[in-house]
Amino acid sequence: MENRKVNAVIVGAGAGGGVVAKELSVAGMSVVLFEQGDWISYDDHTNDELLSQRTTVLGNSCGPDDKRYRRVNVHPDGSSHIVLPSEGDYNNNAACVGSGTVTYGALAWRFMKEDFRMKSVYGHVAGSTIEDWPISYEDLEPFYEKAEWELGVAGEDDKNPFAPPRKRPQPMPPFTHNKEASLLKDAAHRLGLHPFSIPMLRNSVPYNGRPACYRMRTCIGFACPVNAKSGTHNTVIPVALQTGNCELRTQCIVSEIIVNELGAITGVTYFDKDKRKKTQLADIVILSAAAIETARLLLNSKSKFFPKGIGNENDWVGRNLQGHDYPQAFGLFKDEIYDDFGPGSSIAVCDFNHHNPGIIGGGYLKNAFIRLPYGISKVRPPGEKLWGKEHKQFQRMNFKRIAEVHGPYQQIPNFEQRIEVDPAVKDFWGIPVARLSGKTHEEDIKGCKFMAEKAEMWLKEAGAVLTWSSLGISNGVNAGQHQAGTCRMGNDPKTSVTDKWGRVHSTPNLFVADGSLHVTNGGFNPALTIMALGFRIGEYIATEWNKGNRFK
Amino acid sequence: MNNQDNLSRRRFLQLTATGLGSIYLLSQCSQPFSKWRFFTNAEARLMDAIADQIIPPDEWPGGRESGVTNFIDKQLAGPYVRYQEEYRKGLLAIQNSCETRFRKKFEELKWDEQTAFLELMEAGKMKEASWKDEFDKTFFALIRDHSMQGYYGSPRHGGNKNNVSYRMLQLDYPLIIGQNRYKS
């Protein structure tokens, strides 16, 4: 059966795509929302440390699966290998309705003003594509607010002197701290830092028909059994579906953007759950497949009009891939500090996000989410035994005496950390897979060292008798769950892929609305910014559409 | 296209092929009946000994009793199908090295001899040709990591029998969801 043509097709039902689907369908537009994964809930995997979205040794609980998906990872020495989604080098986020927002830690950060003006603040950096965004914090502020109220955020930004200005407070009161976070809070005050309760896309009180969080040990990496976490799957996507204007097509993987004989974009081709190739026509196509897959889709859509892939006239699609480095420190305490009051991460400082002497950018620091038994089995001070009797005793003695402080360091973007499509390797559907190469900029090392030292200092002040740290920089592509940057927004079509509305420069009716747009990635987890961009782009498209603009 | 690419592609084909019942291709048909999915009975005995070295029994059960061998066996016939060849080769290399050095099987060595043997592997100091290209180091790291998963991971995958590690760490299990958190 032929699919009926719709106003808009959205590829990917994650953070960006879910929000856009809601904005368009509420405004009366007909929408098909494609998701390659399934609609997953807590019961599918419960609290299994080895098969979650965080520790994925036995697979990703929320997709993609190891059977049908592949990527190629190129190492700095030029060698390359095929990687499975359960392996770290795949740089996975998730593949299900809601994507990472089902299982995320739910840290709900606004970027700071400086994060939108990195070049103006820090100047040119050799070997880097550091740049200002084409929009400012002020442009995005109303949409951060929308995201906070429509999805639901708890927080106390008024306690954070570095927080950017806001018109409305976060809708829910902040989370309280467990024992470890309380110790760190007092220590931060003693150090003259400015601690506050982390903003969370998680209910501290009942909100929008969903109950309050009851502080489980397992949260990050797991779906919430009571829906206390606010993802797109339990907020905006259900709203979109309720309008009757949005059809969600799960287990359907979009393979190409269709270009007609006149060079115009008319829809997408996809494989349904039985691997049948189908077509969905639409007036507008919006890519929200996350930074790696959105770039792959553009590059895989070659035609005589777009011989290098759509939007890739100047070789910018797939470039500037970013994630976050994760400088971290561990502290061993004399007494037990673990009180099993989850999910753990609740105290942060933004003292080191910007204006650090000799450092470009920086990042915030926080206490980590609760570490689970297998995770802790890999955490040992330098020189400690990694197996055997001592290892087991250490585990038993210290499982409840270890704290971790870490934070996302804002990567300095570079042109060579990138996505291409592999010339030979294909996935289950015969679609050429993403090929990841490059690595983080040299500058990052300095910044990560600085942050790791601060993390150790914080733990020591909190009473740790022994501390140790690592830079958290990978020796290769580092994008992962915070992947961003591959379809940079900009005013100059020669050095960017989309305009400030996420519209691909060379095509009037093709948009991007996901992490790919980020010019730089902030010293913060990216989801709330991606959602805010989704609200901004969605509102723009819907408003124009209802004024009669058909984006031709 | 360089050689690495070709190698990768070969590995891809291998991965695709092993997805489809390679267990049968790899298992040794001449062996007596094995109750395991992948291991031979002899390999499983060796695995038990290694698992106890990695997580020794003390006041709490060790790797063997907690089902580490069962966990790894189960995964090798599932998500870890890609490691089958490495295990077959590595376990054989361990027994061969023990044979040349001690004229004994690994599990027949004294406890301290076993420990010393594994420490050599860990440090990449095995001399026999079968360990070339740091296979001693990588194979030990693999077994160690998988053993930790078996002991400290969810019992649902065949290890951590009777929630032994959760009890040892004084974590409630099965995880109580909700009831213990709501104030009445």
Ligand SMILES: Cc1cc2nc3c(=O)[nH]c(=O)nc-3n(C[C@H](O)[C@H](O)[C@H](O)COP(=O)(O)OP(=O)(O)OC[C@H]3O[C@@H](n4cnc5c(N)ncnc54)[C@H](O)[C@@H]3O)c2cc1C
């Ligand atoms: C365990 C975990 C913890 C995290 N914690 C945090 C946190 O605390 N705070 C935070 O800000 N962020 C966090 N993140 C990251 C956050 O989830 C991502 O930044 C965010 O989801 C990215 O949004 P996106 O719209 O760019 O892409 P996604 O949300 O990943 O959405 C992309 C969707 O597109 C689908 N798709 C891709 N290709 C196709 C195709 N060809 N056809 C059909 N569908 C396709 C994918 O399956 C996916 O569902 C976490 C992620 C994980 C996994």
